[in-house]
Amino acid sequence: MSRQANQNGSVPLRVCLLALPDAVISTLAGIYDVMNGVSMMGIACPGTEYPFKVEIVGEEAGLLRLASGVPIEVQCSIDEIPACDILIVPSVLLRPGGWQTGRYPRLVDWIVRMHDGGARLCSACSGVFLLAETGLFDGRDATVHFGYADQFAACYPAIQIHPERVLVISGTREDLISSGASNTWHDLVLYLIAHHIGATVAQEVARMFALQWHRDGLTPYMIFEGRNDHGDAEILNAQEWLSTNFSIANPVDEMIRRSKLAERTFKRRFADATGIAPLAYVQRLRIEDAKRRLERTDSPVDEISWRVGYEDAAFFRRLFKRTTGMTPGAYRRRFQIPEFAR
Numbered sequence: 001m002s003r004q005a006n007q008n009g010s011v012p013l014r015v016c017l018l019a020l021p022d023a024v025i026s027t028l029a030g031i032y033d034v035m036n037g038v039s040m041m042g043i044a045c046p047g048t049e050y051p052f053k054v055e056i057v058g059e060e061a062g063l064l065r066l067a068s069g070v071p072i073e074v075q076c077s078i079d080e081i082p083a084c085d086i087l088i089v090p091s092v093l094l095r096p097g098g099w100q101t102g103r104y105p106r107l108v109d110w111i112v113r114m115h116d117g118g119a120r121l122c123s124a125c126s127g128v129f130l131l132a133e134t135g136l137f138d139g140r141d142a143t144v145h146f147g148y149a150d151q152f153a154a155c156y157p158a159i160q161i162h163p164e165r166v167l168v169i170s171g172t173r174e175d176l177i178s179s180g181a182s183n184t185w186h187d188l189v190l191y192l193i194a195h196h197i198g199a200t201v202a203q204e205v206a207r208m209f210a211l212q213w214h215r216d217g218l219t220p221y222m223i224f225e226g227r228n229d230h231g232d233a234e235i236l237n238a239q240e241w242l243s244t245n246f247s248i249a250n251p252v253d254e255m256i257r258r259s260k261l262a263e264r265t266f267k268r269r270f271a272d273a274t275g276i277a278p279l280a281y282v283q284r285l286r287i288e289d290a291k292r293r294l295e296r297t298d299s300p301v302d303e304i305s306w307r308v309g310y311e312d313a314a315f316f317r318r319l320f321k322r323t324t325g326m327t328p329g330a331y332r333r334r335f336q337i338p339e340f341a342r
Helices: 025-035 105-116 125-132 146-155 182-196 199-209 233-245 251-259 263-274 278-296 301-308 313-324 328-335
Strands: 013-018 052-058 062-065 071-074 086-089 120-123 167-170 176-179
Touching: 013 025, 013 105, 025 052, 025 071, 025 182, 025 199, 052 071, 086 105, 086 125, 086 182, 105 120, 105 125, 120 125, 125 146, 125 176, 125 182, 167 182, 176 182, 182 199, 233 251, 233 263, 233 278, 251 263, 251 278, 263 278, 278 301, 278 313, 278 328, 301 313, 301 328, 313 328
Parallel strands: 013 052, 013 086, 086 120, 120 176
Antiparallel strands: 062 071, 167 176
16 A cells, blocks of 8 residues: 655655656656755755655666657666555657557556555646546546647547646545646646645745746637538638638628528537537637737737727627636736747
8 A cells, every 4th residue: 555644744755757658758857856856955844854755667667768759767667666655647749640548558557556555646738648548537527738638538538628727636535636738737746745745845846946836727828729620611611711800890790691591500500510609709719819919919908909809898808808717918918928038
């Protein structure tokens, strides 16, 4: 059985950071350094000098070439580990052919054994693809990089996926943890430190590494791309026209007029094909254009509102926040390239 010491016991928690050929080195190395940050950087930790014992583990010990071609030292074979407290799968790179299920049967069996022994299973970004093969997430909630969400849903339909969420904690023991896109591994590691050692230590680690919680979620980072693989030529023509004409007055009425379909028929076919009603589709296109203008220009928000098709700037601000989770001003501060970098 795993030892589950801390808060703040004297026995360090054993953390297995899984290295596999598809792993992304930046996530793996970043998690390793931050989890070791307490001892590496001399951060005061009540009760123990070394709260975590972090090991890079894999199917075989020795050098392993990761997805980017960079080799990393696997410190310990999974065959040598009978139990652990926390198991983390870092981001993996999905090739053009997508995730290959069944590629790592030994790792999947070992992960299940670790969980049976009490380990918390954690994934960063796309690492949840491997954890999903265990079946332990079936019927549970999880998150994954929003760019991989459709593929994940197709591979693992029994898992409720929430790509807009930064961190999802599920399982009867809060033992199944997934983090979302890319650098949300920061949130995962800070959560583990706060949960197992304490909030004060997590704050100090965040300060030392200049890490930030992604409090606004991942919706602001997600780009709307309407479905175009539905096979309805009439609706596809309307989408193509709308992509450059969304800012005109009454674009939905104009689409219907151009299609020569009855209004009810057009709206039904549009929603069936794209998964979203015509008006909502127009709003998403307008908000995406507004996001690019906020990122790339210094134009006032009222002007941007008008340019994307809204004369009522107050309505635009409400819609923008409802869609992205941020006000236009906050979005600009977050995503606009700083003056010194232009």
